[in-house]
Amino acid sequence: MLDANLKTQLQSYMERITQPFEMVASLDDGDKSRELSELLRDIEAMSDKITLREDGDDERRPSFSLNRVDGDISLRFAGIPMGHEFTSLVLALLQVGGHPPKVSDEVIEQVQALQGDFRFETYFSLSCQNCPDVVQALNLMAVLNPNIKHVAIDGALFQDEVDQRQVMAVPSVFLNGEEFGQGRMGLEEILAKLDTGAAERDAEKLNAKEAFDVLVVGGGPAGAASAIYAARKGIRTGVAAERFGGQVLDTMAIENFISVKETEGPKLATALEQHVRDYDVDIMNLQRAQQLIPAASEGGLHEVRFASGASLKTKTLILATGARWREVNVPGEKEYRGRGVAYCPHCDGPLFKGKSVAVIGGGNSGVEAAIDLAGIVEHVTLLEFDTKLRADAVLQKKLHSLANVTVHVNAQTTEITGDGTKVNGLLYKDRDSGEEHRVELAGVFVQIGLVPNTDWLKGTVELSRHGEIITDARGETSIPGIYAAGDVTTVPYKQIVIAMGEGAKAALSAFDHLIRTSVSDAA
Template structure:
C-alpha cells in the first residue's frame, strides 16, 4: 500500500508516539476494505504502541477509529485517507499517541473549555487541498475534548450519503446532523463559531494594542513578504489577515515558483506563515478589514475590522489580494455550494459520472475542464469570447478529449436548479442571439479574479478595475499607505511578483518612517 520511501518517513513519525492506542477497523468484503486493512496493518507494524482490531461495528465500511488505551477520544476516518488526507492521518496517529499539537496554548485551552455535545462529520475528497485543514482541526479538537466527536468521510466513497445530504462541495461539515460550514476552516475559526464570545474578546484585545510602525493588511505572499522585510528592520510589525495564505490556499499545482520545481498552494502558504512566525510579528488571523481611516498631517492611520476591532499604525501595507470573479447571473448565488463551484480539484470528485460545465476559456478554465474530464461523464466549456485564451498546449490537450464540448461566443445568462441543486445552464449564442439550455449537475466558474478593495472605496485611488493604484515604490495616493500584490495595478498576477512587491512595499514604508522622523525632528 505504501511505497518504500513513504514507509521510511512514516516510521520516523511513529517513533514519536508515547502512549498506546488501538485502531479499530470496520470492514466488509469489498476491495476498498482490503486496501484499508493493508494500510492499517502496515501502520500497526511500525509501532509497538499501536494495536489493531478488525471487529469494528461502524455502519460505514470501510472505516476505522483511533482509541487511546484508558482515554476518551472519538476520532474516525470513513474511507482510506490517502492523497491530501494522508497528512491528516499521520497527525491523528501522532496526536492520539500523545505527541503535543502545534496549536497555541490559548487555542488549546479554549477547545478544552468547550461544553456541550459536538458530533462533527466532515465530507472530503482526496484531491481537495482545502479539506485537510478542516479535518485536522476537528481531529485535534476531538483529541483535546471528550465532548467532541469527529468522523472524516470520503465523499467519493460514500456517494449515497453525499446524495442524501445534498453535499455538492467539499469540505462540508455537519454538526449534530445539521450543516455547520463549507470551505476551508482552521481551528481558530471553528472554535470562534462554537465559542460565540471569543470574537468579542479578541476584538477587545486587538483594539487595546499599541500602534504599529508597519501594519500589513492581508496574509498572502505579498503580505508575508512585507511582514518579514519590515520585521527585519527591527520595527513594530503586525499582520491582520482574513485567512493567512490568501488565494494561494486555493491553488493546486505551482510549477513556476523559482528554485522550487513543484509545490502546492497549501504547502507554500504554511511555509510562508512559518517564515513570518520566525520573526517578531504580531499575527492576527480571521480579521476582515472593513474601513480605512487615513491619518492626516502625520497622524496615525486606522483600520477597522468586521469583528469590531480597530488597529492603528504609522504606515500601512495593503495586500488584501483577490477573490474568484463571479458570473453574476441568476442562480449563481442561490446554488453556490449546491452545484455551483469554484474549485475543480476540491469538488470534482463529487460529480463523478455526471455532466458539468466550466465557464471560462483562459488557462484556469481549460485546465479545469481537462482535470474534470477524467472524472465526470461530460464537460461543456463555455467561453464568452470568440476564441479560447488559454495556452496552445492546453488547448491541444483539451480538443483531444472525447467527452468535452467547447462553446465559444457563449454568454451564460442563467444557472438553473430544482430548488435544492443545479440542474442546468442557459447561454446565449452571441453570434445568432439564440438561447440554448444545457442539462447538467454542476457548474465550475473559472473567469479570473477580482481585487478585494470594496472596503477602500473613497479612500485610496483605485483603477477602473478596482485595483489600488501604486507608483514605482508601491505607494498609494495617500502618503504612508503602500500596497502590494494582486490587489494593485501591477501587471502579471503571479506569486513570485507578489513576493517582490511585498518586500518593496515594506522597504518603502521603512524609508517613509525614517524620512518622517527626520522631518518631525527638524
C-alpha cells in the same frame, strides 16, 4: 499499501508516540476494505504502542477509529486517508499517541473549555487541498475534548450518503446532523463559530494594542513578504489577515516559483506563515478589514477598522488584501453556490463523478479545469464569452482531443437553474445569432479570473476602473505613508513571485518613509 519511501517517513513519525492506542477497523469483503486493512497492518508494525482490531461494527465500511487505551476519544476515518489526507492521518496517529500539537496553549484551553455535545462529520475528497485543514482541526478538537466527536468521510466511497445529504462541495461539515459549514476552515475559524464570545474578546485585545510602525493588511505572499522585510528592520510590525495564506490556499499545483521545482498552495502558505512567525511579528488572523481612516495630517496615525469590531492604528500601512474568484453574476449563481455551483474543480470535481458539468471560462484556468474534470465526470461543456479560447495552445490541443468535452465560444451564460435544492442546468445565448440554449447538467464550475478585494477602500486610496489600487514605482498609493502590494494593485501579471517582490518593496518603502518622517519631526 505504502511504498518504501512513505514507510520510511511514517516510521520516523511513529517513534514519537508515547501513549498506547488501538485502531479499530470496520470492514467488508470489498477491495477498499482490503486496501485499508493492509494500510493499518503496515502502521501497526511500526510501533509497539499501536494495536489493530478488525472487529469494528461501524455502519460505514471501510472505516476505522483511533482509540486511546486510557482515554475518551472519538475520532474516525471513513475511507482510506491517502492523497491530501495522508498528512491528516499522520497527525491523528501522533496526537492520539500523545505527541503535543503545534498550537498555542490558549487555543488548547479554548477547545477544552467547550461545553456540550459536538458530533462532527466532514465530507472530503482525496484531491481536495482545502479539506485537510478542516479534517485536522476537528481531529485535534476530538483528541483534546471528550465532548467532541469527529468522523472524516471520503465522499467518493460513500456516494449514496453524499447524494442523500446533497453534498456538492467539499469540505462539507455537519454538526449534530445539521450543516455547519463549507470550504476551508482552520481551527481558529471553527472555534470562533462555536465559541460565540471569542470574536468580542479578540476585538478587545486588538483595540488595546499600541500603534504599529508598519501594519500589513493581508496574509498572502505579498503580505508575508512585507511583514518579513519590515520585521527585519527591527520596527514594530503587525499582520491582520482574514485568512493567512490568502488565495494561495486555493491553488493546487505551483510549478513556476523560482528555486522550488513544484509545490502546492497549502504547503507554500504554511511555509509563509512559519517564516513570518520566525520574526517578531504580531499576527492577527480572522480579521476582515472593513474601513480605512487615513491620518488627518502627515506624521499622524492611519486607522483600520475590522468587521470584528476591532481597530488598529499604525504609522505606515501596507495593503495586501489580494483578489478573489470573479463571479458570473447571473441568476442562480448565488442561490446554488455549494449546491452545484463551484469554483475549485480539484476539490469538488470528484463529487460529480459520472455526471455532466459545465465550465465557464476559456482561459488557462478554465481549460485546465475542463481537462481535469473530463477524467472524472461523464461530460464537460465549456463556455467562453469571447470568440475564441484564450488558453495556451498546448492546453487547447489537449482539450480538443477529449471525446467527452464540448466547447462553445461566443457563448454568454445567462442563468444557472436548479430545482430549489441543487443545480439542474444552465442557460446560455449564442452572441452571434442571439439564439438561447439550455444544457442539462449537475454542476457549474466558474473559472473567469479574479477581482481585487478593494470594496472597503472606495473613497480613500485611488483605485483604477477595475478596482485595483494604483501605486507608483515604490508601491506607494495616493496617500502618503500607505503602500500596496500584490494582486490587489495595478501591477501587471498576477504571479506569486511578483507579489512577494512587490511586498518586499512596499516594506522597504514604508521603512524609508518612517526614517524620513522621524528626521523631519526631529528637525
